[in-house]
Amino acid sequence: MTIRRIARIVLHSDRLQMGKVSRKGKPFYQHLRKCYGGDLATYQERLRGILNECKRASTDLVILPACAVLHTDPGQLDEVRGWARDLRWVATGCLRMSPDGEDEFSEFWNSGTLQIAPFRANRHVSALMDDIPVVMAQSSTIRGVYRDPRSSEYRLALDLGHGQYGGRYTQTLRALERRGMQVILSFWRDMNRNPAYRWYEGSFLSSQGRVETSVGDWIDLLFLDSEHVMLS
Numbered sequence: 001m002t003i004r005r006i007a008r009i010v011l012h013s014d015r016l017q018m019g020k021v022s023r024k025g026k027p028f029y030q031h032l033r034k035c036y037g038g039d040l041a042t043y044q045e046r047l048r049g050i051l052n053e054c055k056r057a058s059t060d061l062v063i064l065p066a067c068a069v070l071h072t073d074p075g076q077l078d079e080v081r082g083w084a085r086d087l088r089w090v091a092t093g094c095l096r097m098s099p100d101g102e103d104e105f106s107e108f109w110n111s112g113t114l115q116i117a118p119f120r121a122n123r124h125v126s127a128l129m130d131d132i133p134v135v136m137a138q139s140s141t142i143r144g145v146y147r148d149p150r151s152s153e154y155r156l157a158l159d160l161g162h163g164q165y166g167g168r169y170t171q172t173l174r175a176l177e178r179r180g181m182q183v184i185l186s187f188w189r190d191m192n193r194n195p196a197y198r199w200y201e202g203s204f205l206s207s208q209g210r211v212e213t214s215v216g217d218w219i220d221l222l223f224l225d226s227e228h229v230m231l232s
Contacts, residue, residue, distance in 0.1 A: 002060075002130050002131055002132065003060045003061050003089070003129060003130055003132055003156075003224055004060055004223060004224055005057065005058060005059045005060050005061075005208070005221065005222070005223060005224075006059060006060065006061045006062075006063065006184065006205075006221070006222040006223075006224055007053075007054045007057060007059040007061070007062045007063070007219050007220065007221055007222070008063050008184050008185075008186050008219075008220040008222060009050060009062065009063060009064045009065065009068070009186050009217065009218070009219060009220075010065070010186065010187060010188075010189050010217065010218040010220065011064075011065055011068060011187075011188045011189070011217050012188075012189055012215060012216030012217050012218070013035070013188050013189065013190060026101075026102070028067070028162055029067070029095060029097075029101075029102035029104065030102075032067055032070060032095060032097075033097050033102065036070055037070070037072075037097055040070060040071070040072065040076075043070055044070075044071075044076070044079075044080065046213070046215060046217070047068065047069065047080060047083075048080075048083050049213060050064075050213065050217060050219060051083045051084055051087065051090075052083075053211055053213070053219055054087060054219065055086050055087060057211070057219070057221055059087065059221070060088050060089060061088065061089040061090075061091070061129070062084075062087055062089070062090045062091070062092075063090075063091050063092075063158050063160070063184055063186045064090070064091065064092035064093060064160070064186055065092075065093055065160055065161055065162065065186040065187050065188050066093035066104070066106070066138050066139055066160045066161055066162045066187075066188075067093045067094070067095035067104060067162065067188075068092050068093050068094070068160075068186075069092055069093070069094040069095070069107075070094075070095050070097065071094065071095075071096055071097070072096065072097050072098065073096075077094060077096075081109060081112045081113070081114070082112055083112070084109055084111070084112040085111055085112035086111070087109075087111070087112070088110065088111060089108075089109065089110055089129055090108070090109040090112075091106070091107075091108050091109075091136055091158045091160060092106065092107055092109070092160065093105075093106045093138060093160045094106060094107055094118070104120065104121065104138075105118040105119065105120050106118065106119050106120070106136065106138050106160050107119075108125075108127060108136060115127060119136070119138075120138070121138040121139065121141050122141070123137075123141065123144070124136060124137035124141055124142065124144050124145050124148070125137075126150070126154065129156070132155050132156055133153050133154050133155050133156075134154065134155065134156040134157075134158060135148075135151075135154040135156070135157050135158070135181075136157075136158045136159075136160065137157075137158075137159055137160070138159075138160050138161075139159070139160065139161050139162050140165070140169060140172075142157065142159045142172060142173070142176070142183075143169075143172045145157060145176060145181075146172060146175055146176060146179075151176070151179055151181075152179060152180065154181050155180070155181060155182065156181065156182050156184070156224075157173075157176050157181040157182070157183045157184070158184055158186075159173070159183065159184065159185040159186070160186055161185050161186060161187035161188075162187065162188060163187050163188055163189075163190075164185070164187050164189065173185065182204055182205050182224065184205070184222070189218075204224060204225040205222050205223070205224055205225075206222065206223050206225075207220065207221070207222060207223075208221040208222060208223050209221050
Protein backbone atom coordinates (compact mmCIF):
# COMPACT_ATOMS: atom_id res chain seq x y z
CA MET A 1 0.00 0.00 0.00
CA THR A 2 1.05 3.58 -0.53
CA ILE A 3 -0.19 7.09 0.10
CA ARG A 4 -2.59 8.44 -2.52
CA ARG A 5 -5.41 10.41 -0.91
CA ILE A 6 -4.54 13.15 1.57
CA ALA A 7 -6.77 15.41 3.69
CA ARG A 8 -5.23 18.74 4.67
CA ILE A 9 -7.27 20.36 7.48
CA VAL A 10 -7.67 24.12 7.90
CA LEU A 11 -9.45 24.91 11.17
CA HIS A 12 -11.69 27.97 11.24
CA SER A 13 -11.05 30.09 14.31
CA ASP A 14 -14.71 30.98 14.53
CA ARG A 15 -14.31 32.79 17.83
CA LEU A 16 -10.74 33.98 17.41
CA GLN A 17 -9.54 36.94 15.36
CA MET A 18 -6.00 35.70 14.94
CA GLY A 19 -4.86 38.91 13.28
CA LYS A 20 -5.06 40.44 16.76
CA VAL A 21 -3.43 37.50 18.57
CA SER A 22 0.16 36.35 18.57
CA ARG A 23 0.45 32.91 17.02
CA LYS A 24 3.40 32.07 19.24
CA GLY A 25 3.37 30.45 22.63
CA LYS A 26 1.32 31.44 25.61
CA PRO A 27 -0.89 34.16 24.04
CA PHE A 28 -2.07 31.68 21.40
CA TYR A 29 -2.62 28.92 23.98
CA GLN A 30 -4.60 31.21 26.24
CA HIS A 31 -6.88 32.32 23.44
CA LEU A 32 -7.59 28.72 22.46
CA ARG A 33 -8.35 27.96 26.10
CA LYS A 34 -10.65 30.98 26.30
CA CYS A 35 -12.49 30.12 23.09
CA TYR A 36 -12.85 26.35 23.45
CA GLY A 37 -11.76 25.26 26.94
CA GLY A 38 -15.13 26.06 28.49
CA ASP A 39 -16.96 23.71 26.12
CA LEU A 40 -14.34 21.16 25.22
CA ALA A 41 -16.88 18.42 24.49
CA THR A 42 -18.39 20.47 21.64
CA TYR A 43 -14.96 21.21 20.22
CA GLN A 44 -13.96 17.54 20.34
CA GLU A 45 -17.15 16.56 18.53
CA ARG A 46 -16.07 19.00 15.85
CA LEU A 47 -12.79 17.09 15.52
CA ARG A 48 -14.65 13.79 15.47
CA GLY A 49 -16.79 15.06 12.59
CA ILE A 50 -13.69 16.02 10.63
CA LEU A 51 -12.11 12.59 11.13
CA ASN A 52 -15.35 10.87 10.14
CA GLU A 53 -15.50 12.92 6.95
CA CYS A 54 -11.93 11.87 6.18
CA LYS A 55 -12.95 8.23 6.65
CA ARG A 56 -15.83 8.67 4.22
CA ALA A 57 -13.39 10.12 1.70
CA SER A 58 -11.10 7.07 2.15
CA THR A 59 -8.08 9.21 2.89
CA ASP A 60 -4.69 7.62 3.53
CA LEU A 61 -3.23 10.58 5.42
CA VAL A 62 -4.83 13.36 7.50
CA ILE A 63 -2.83 16.47 8.46
CA LEU A 64 -4.22 18.61 11.29
CA PRO A 65 -2.77 21.95 12.48
CA ALA A 66 -0.74 22.73 15.57
CA CYS A 67 -2.76 22.55 18.82
CA ALA A 68 -5.67 20.86 17.00
CA VAL A 69 -6.30 18.21 19.66
CA LEU A 70 -7.23 20.28 22.71
CA HIS A 71 -7.47 18.18 25.88
CA THR A 72 -7.12 18.39 29.65
CA ASP A 73 -5.97 14.84 30.43
CA PRO A 74 -4.41 11.83 28.66
CA GLY A 75 -7.77 10.02 28.57
CA GLN A 76 -9.26 12.68 26.32
CA LEU A 77 -6.27 12.40 23.96
CA ASP A 78 -6.67 8.61 23.92
CA GLU A 79 -10.31 9.07 22.96
CA VAL A 80 -9.39 11.18 19.94
CA ARG A 81 -6.78 8.61 18.90
CA GLY A 82 -9.55 6.02 19.08
CA TRP A 83 -11.61 7.99 16.57
CA ALA A 84 -8.67 7.66 14.17
CA ARG A 85 -8.45 3.86 14.35
CA ASP A 86 -9.93 3.53 10.85
CA LEU A 87 -7.55 6.11 9.37
CA ARG A 88 -4.17 4.86 8.22
CA TRP A 89 -2.04 7.89 9.05
CA VAL A 90 -2.70 11.09 11.03
CA ALA A 91 -0.25 13.91 11.83
CA THR A 92 -1.62 16.36 14.38
CA GLY A 93 -0.71 19.06 16.83
CA CYS A 94 -1.93 18.74 20.42
CA LEU A 95 -2.38 21.14 23.32
CA ARG A 96 -2.87 19.91 26.86
CA MET A 97 -4.56 22.49 29.09
CA SER A 98 -4.08 22.05 32.84
CA PRO A 99 -4.49 24.32 35.86
CA ASP A 100 -0.71 24.83 35.77
CA GLY A 101 -0.64 26.01 32.14
CA GLU A 102 -0.47 24.60 28.64
CA ASP A 103 1.79 22.02 27.01
CA GLU A 104 2.11 21.90 23.21
CA PHE A 105 3.38 18.88 21.27
CA SER A 106 2.62 16.94 18.10
CA GLU A 107 1.94 13.27 17.35
CA PHE A 108 1.98 10.88 14.39
CA TRP A 109 -0.52 8.01 14.40
CA ASN A 110 -0.99 4.84 12.38
CA SER A 111 -4.54 3.51 12.80
CA GLY A 112 -4.82 5.53 16.01
CA THR A 113 -1.57 4.17 17.48
CA LEU A 114 1.37 6.45 18.27
CA GLN A 115 4.20 5.72 15.82
CA ILE A 116 7.00 7.93 17.07
CA ALA A 117 7.59 9.79 20.33
CA PRO A 118 5.60 13.04 20.64
CA PHE A 119 7.68 15.94 19.32
CA ARG A 120 7.82 19.62 20.16
CA ALA A 121 8.49 22.87 18.38
CA ASN A 122 12.26 22.75 18.91
CA ARG A 123 12.90 20.01 16.34
CA HIS A 124 11.64 18.30 13.22
CA VAL A 125 11.20 14.52 13.00
CA SER A 126 11.23 11.99 10.20
CA ALA A 127 9.50 8.68 9.64
CA LEU A 128 8.78 6.14 6.93
CA MET A 129 5.12 6.31 6.01
CA ASP A 130 4.51 3.13 4.05
CA ASP A 131 7.22 3.51 1.39
CA ILE A 132 7.51 7.32 1.51
CA PRO A 133 10.13 9.14 3.63
CA VAL A 134 8.30 11.97 5.41
CA VAL A 135 9.47 14.82 7.63
CA MET A 136 7.23 16.71 10.08
CA ALA A 137 7.56 19.94 12.01
CA GLN A 138 5.51 22.43 14.00
CA SER A 139 5.10 25.78 12.32
CA SER A 140 8.33 27.71 11.60
CA THR A 141 10.48 24.79 12.82
CA ILE A 142 10.09 23.58 9.23
CA ARG A 143 13.04 25.85 8.35
CA GLY A 144 15.30 23.37 10.11
CA VAL A 145 14.49 20.81 7.41
CA TYR A 146 16.24 23.00 4.86
CA ARG A 147 19.48 22.75 6.85
CA ASP A 148 19.11 19.01 7.47
CA PRO A 149 21.85 17.09 5.59
CA ARG A 150 19.24 14.38 4.91
CA SER A 151 16.76 16.79 3.35
CA SER A 152 17.27 15.38 -0.15
CA GLU A 153 15.91 12.02 1.10
CA TYR A 154 12.51 13.34 2.22
CA ARG A 155 9.58 13.26 -0.21
CA LEU A 156 6.78 14.72 1.92
CA ALA A 157 7.14 17.65 4.33
CA LEU A 158 4.21 18.07 6.73
CA ASP A 159 4.03 21.45 8.44
CA LEU A 160 1.61 21.59 11.40
CA GLY A 161 1.06 25.34 11.52
CA HIS A 162 -0.55 27.77 13.94
CA GLY A 163 -1.49 30.17 11.16
CA GLN A 164 -0.63 31.12 7.63
CA TYR A 165 2.49 33.19 7.29
CA GLY A 166 4.20 35.11 4.52
CA GLY A 167 7.65 36.47 3.77
CA ARG A 168 10.58 34.26 4.72
CA TYR A 169 8.25 31.48 5.88
CA THR A 170 6.79 31.23 2.39
CA GLN A 171 10.27 31.29 0.88
CA THR A 172 11.31 28.38 3.10
CA LEU A 173 8.39 26.23 1.94
CA ARG A 174 9.11 27.01 -1.69
CA ALA A 175 12.81 26.20 -1.17
CA LEU A 176 11.85 22.77 0.19
CA GLU A 177 9.70 22.18 -2.87
CA ARG A 178 12.66 22.99 -5.09
CA ARG A 179 14.55 20.21 -3.29
CA GLY A 180 11.94 17.74 -4.44
CA MET A 181 9.63 17.66 -1.40
CA GLN A 182 5.87 17.97 -1.60
CA VAL A 183 5.07 20.47 1.16
CA ILE A 184 1.67 20.49 2.88
CA LEU A 185 0.79 23.10 5.50
CA SER A 186 -2.20 22.73 7.83
CA PHE A 187 -3.16 25.75 9.91
CA TRP A 188 -5.80 27.83 11.71
CA ARG A 189 -7.35 30.47 9.49
CA ASP A 190 -8.54 33.85 10.72
CA MET A 191 -12.20 34.40 11.45
CA ASN A 192 -14.10 35.48 8.33
CA ARG A 193 -10.94 35.66 6.22
CA ASN A 194 -9.78 33.48 3.38
CA PRO A 195 -6.13 32.42 3.13
CA ALA A 196 -4.01 34.22 0.59
CA TYR A 197 -2.27 31.13 -0.77
CA ARG A 198 -2.89 27.56 -1.85
CA TRP A 199 -0.18 25.48 -0.22
CA TYR A 200 -0.63 22.26 -2.11
CA GLU A 201 0.49 23.15 -5.62
CA GLY A 202 3.52 20.90 -5.58
CA SER A 203 4.45 19.09 -8.77
CA PHE A 204 2.87 15.81 -7.67
CA LEU A 205 -0.13 17.04 -5.66
CA SER A 206 -3.49 17.87 -7.19
CA SER A 207 -6.70 19.13 -5.62
CA GLN A 208 -9.66 16.77 -5.47
CA GLY A 209 -12.03 19.34 -3.99
CA ARG A 210 -12.83 20.91 -0.64
CA VAL A 211 -15.38 19.94 2.01
CA GLU A 212 -16.47 22.80 4.27
CA THR A 213 -18.04 21.88 7.58
CA SER A 214 -20.92 23.67 9.26
CA VAL A 215 -18.51 25.75 11.38
CA GLY A 216 -16.26 26.67 8.47
CA ASP A 217 -13.44 24.16 8.81
CA TRP A 218 -11.93 23.08 5.50
CA ILE A 219 -11.03 19.56 4.50
CA ASP A 220 -8.86 19.91 1.41
CA LEU A 221 -8.78 16.59 -0.42
CA LEU A 222 -5.56 16.07 -2.33
CA PHE A 223 -4.23 13.36 -4.60
CA LEU A 224 -0.55 12.46 -4.43
CA ASP A 225 1.16 10.95 -7.46
CA SER A 226 3.29 8.84 -5.13
CA GLU A 227 5.03 6.84 -7.88
CA HIS A 228 6.50 10.01 -9.37
CA VAL A 229 7.35 11.32 -5.89
CA MET A 230 9.54 8.28 -5.27
CA LEU A 231 11.24 8.69 -8.64
CA SER A 232 11.97 12.39 -8.24
